[in-house]
Amino acid sequence: MSSEEKFDAIVVGGGLAGSAAALTMARAGLDVMMVERGKFCGAKNSSGGRLYGHSLEKLIPNFAAEAPVERKITQERLSLMTEGGALSFQYGSDKLENLKYPSYSVLRSKFDKWLADKAEEAGVMLTEGFLVDELVVEDGKVIGVMTGGEEFDADV
Numbered sequence: 001m002s003s004e005e006k007f008d009a010i011v012v013g014g015g016l017a018g019s020a021a022a023l024t025m026a027r028a029g030l031d032v033m034m035v036e037r038g039k040f041c042g043a044k045n046s047s048g049g050r051l052y053g054h055s056l057e058k059l060i061p062n063f064a065a066e067a068p069v070e071r072k073i074t075q076e077r078l079s080l081m082t083e084g085g086a087l088s089f090q091y092g093s094d095k096l097e098n099l100k101y102p103s104y105s106v107l108r109s110k111f112d113k114w115l116a117d118k119a120e121e122a123g124v125m126l127t128e129g130f131l132v133d134e135l136v137v138e139d140g141k142v143i144g145v146m147t148g149g150e151e152f153d154a155d156v
Contacts, residue, residue: 001016006123007033010145012132015108016051020059021117026122031085033154034116034124037131040111049108054101060118068114069104072097110156 014036081087136144144153
């Protein structure tokens with residue numbers, strides 16, 4: 001059973017890449033659906049990470065003023081490890097504090113939800129709590145997804 005509405009694009013997964021892609025397409029005027037299997041985007045993430053700000057700054061200027069970032073990265077450490085030991089180098093500088101595009105530590109569950117909310121604000125139809133059961137393929141091209149017993153169609 002096909003859905004009545006056909007989307008320009010369907011994005012599977014509401015992580016960083018999925019939300020950024022959906023947001024970009026929605027801002028370009030496309031009708032976008034994003035399907036996330038978790039109860040909310042980021043619900044499946046239990047770790048943090050380092051977010052390099054240069055790309056996200058282009059997508060959402062001054063994002064760090066409102067995004068749930070934990071802290072700015074102000075030191076770098078490189079460790080060379082072997083079975084028997086490790087050698088580490090640490091670098092700290094005011095330059096890391098004042099970069100045009102700094103990087104930040106983030107908790108992915110909080111950050112992914114925030115970015116998905118930005119995509120939804122831009123017009124993305126966000127469907128959470130649904131696992132994509134299969135891709136709908138016609139003539140070798142993916143034209144939709146099956147989720148929750150319903151088919152959703154899209155150009156891509």
